[in-house]
Amino acid sequence: MTQKMEGFDGVLNQVGTFGRFQGLVLFCMTIQAFLSWHHLSAVFLAAVPPHWCKVDDLDESGWTLEQIRNFSIPKSARAGSPYAWEPCSYYDFNYTQILTESGSSFETAFSSTFTSGDDDGTTLPVKECVTEWNWDRSVYNSTVVSQFNLVCHRRLLVGTIQGTYMGGVLIGSLFFGSLSDQILGRRRSALISLFVSLFGGFGSGLVTSYQLFLLFRFILAAGVAGSYQNCYVLMLEYANPAARASLGLLGQLSFALGYMMLAVLGYFFRSWEDFQLVSTGIGLALISYYWILPESARWLLHRGDYDAAYKTLSYVAKINRKLIPEKEKLIQIFHQHHNGENNPSVSTNNESKLNARHANKLCSILLVSVDNYWKLLKTREIRKRTLLIWSLFIIVDLVYYGVVFDSATLTNDPFLLVFLAGLMEVPAYTLVIPCLTILGRKPTVIGTFTLTAVCSFIVAYTPAEYELIRVAVSMSGKLFITTCFAVLYLLGAELFPTSTRTTGLASAVIFGRLGSILAPFIVDLVKTSYRDLPNIIFGLVSVAAGLLSLLLPETKDSEMFDEITELEKNGNNNPPVSVQIKLNSGLDIGSAVDEKSRTESNGGLSGTSNYVIHNSP
DSSP states (O other): OBOOOOHHHHHHHHHOSSSHHHHHHHHHHHTTHHHHGGGTTHHHHTOOOOEEEOOGGGTTSOOOHHHHHHHHSOEEEETTEEEEEOSSEEEOOOHHHHHHHHTTOHHHHHHHHSOGGGTTOTTSOEEEOOSOEEEOOSSOSBOHHHHTTOOGGGGGGGHHHHHHHHHHHHHHHHHHHHHIIIIIHHHHHHHHHHHHHHHHHHHHHHOSSHHHHHHHHHHHHHHHHHHHHHHHHHHHHTSOHHHHHHHHHHHTHHHHHHHHHHHHHHHHOOBHHHHHHHHHHHGGGGGGHHHHOOOOHHHHHHHTOHHHHHHHHHHHHHHTTOOOOOHHHHHHHHHHHHTTTTOTTTTSHHHHHHHHHHTTOHHHHHHHHHHHHHHTTTSHHHHHHHHHHHHHHHHHHHHHHHHHHHTTTSOSOHHHHHHHHHHTHHHHHHTTHHHHHHTOHHHHHHHHHHHHHHHHHHHHHSOTTOHHHHHHHHHHHHHHHHHHHHHHHHHHHHSSOGGGHHHHHHHHHHHHHHHHHHHHHHHHHGGGTOTTHHHHHHHHHHHHHHHHGGGOOOOTTBOOOSSHHHHHHHTTOOOBOOEEEOBSSSBOOOOSSOHHHHHHHTTTOOOOOOEEEBOOO
């Protein structure tokens, strides 16, 4: 079976499908590492160093900090450690009197205060501290927690650091996703969200109150979400079906690189203000997008802006060292697939009128955004795809972040832990490419969910004394769920047509964040009932997700749709496509499909493309 290459993929084949330009776009996606690391920066920003109550009466004692702690802080037995200092209480002594009677001698004061019967301090009166603490600064010079005293009765506020950040991701995905599809396009949305992230990042490193820190982190997250998603979608829209899997997975390596580089930054910048400002400052490199990142020609053609699209395609052809055909020929190739469905006067007439009438009004932006999200549920096929991808994103986020949080005790070195966790993401993004090429998206998603479930159950039922086995299997589970995450992100972009692609992917990310917010509560709260109950839960939901994935359509080697109407007509039988170009004295067109039926379906347009499409074996 063969099929003629039409639509934008036919246009793309004229200007280069996998050349230097695609390498340039992949580079733009790779340096998203300088933004994506903010997703995990709370590992260091919100770290809770060992701490104990500050006793003001002992400040002038002349004792060392260790002596003050030994004298004033009770000892307590804690899970996982036979000995620890109580962080929220201190002995209720008359320290002024003790210093006077002992002549400020630590040995005299200690021996006269602690008798042999209460060496462990359990019989002595204690008092809660509520204002100041001393901090162990052997790992961190300062964190947001130590800066704003987010411990003891204020400990619940630590969770709001990542919680408000994820809230910003939700809003950024929602807002910039819809604007990208309907008004601004990929390039302008990526640039605007980049500057939003820089503003939020620098602001959060310069604030003097916890409330302002949360506000600027929220703004930072919204910008990061918008920039990452628009760059990712733009990259996929310049890839043909054969290259889409490779580019999609390699593009996500930016997250792994950011993950590992975050550990290096944390190691060298142990103060949270320095860490935040430096990590944001490096992101200034992305301003280069203004000069090197073009708009999506697919989006421009879909909007009917043929002059801008041709100019952009000329830029692509120049970088790929291709001779670009005349504009009329490219437009004809594009329209052969759509039969005018993408024409703004036909398919986006109402939106064009709305934008023309209210282009500078906020209500227009809101109305367009609501309308675009409503389209995801309006008709049967896109509704099925939307509900499926939402459900799978909730589960994959839940399991991914659950595994990350649950493995946080694998080592006492946080920098090494974060680096190794990021390193595990590299094979997850690269080794899966042959699976996607040979097996396809659907079997890979089902397989990785199943393997994740197997690893979770093995960890849950392996005795604690076999620590090495538990660690190895847990890391294997992280490898599989990371792979699944990457494939679902690629699939999330492929399932939706151009008119709602960024919106669809953004909505999936939004629902996924519900799982990432729920994950730490499962790890922290459920674990108190049974140590490995979280792993059992992660295994069960992974099995459920694997079964749910059976309903997914396969998008391997398929041309991406541009309109919802195309999706509703052909969504259940996406044709696999591979391209063979025949170059004779000119560009020859051939196809083994029924040309007559294709001509009729295209409103009488006969094939004038220059491609022969053959099914891959």
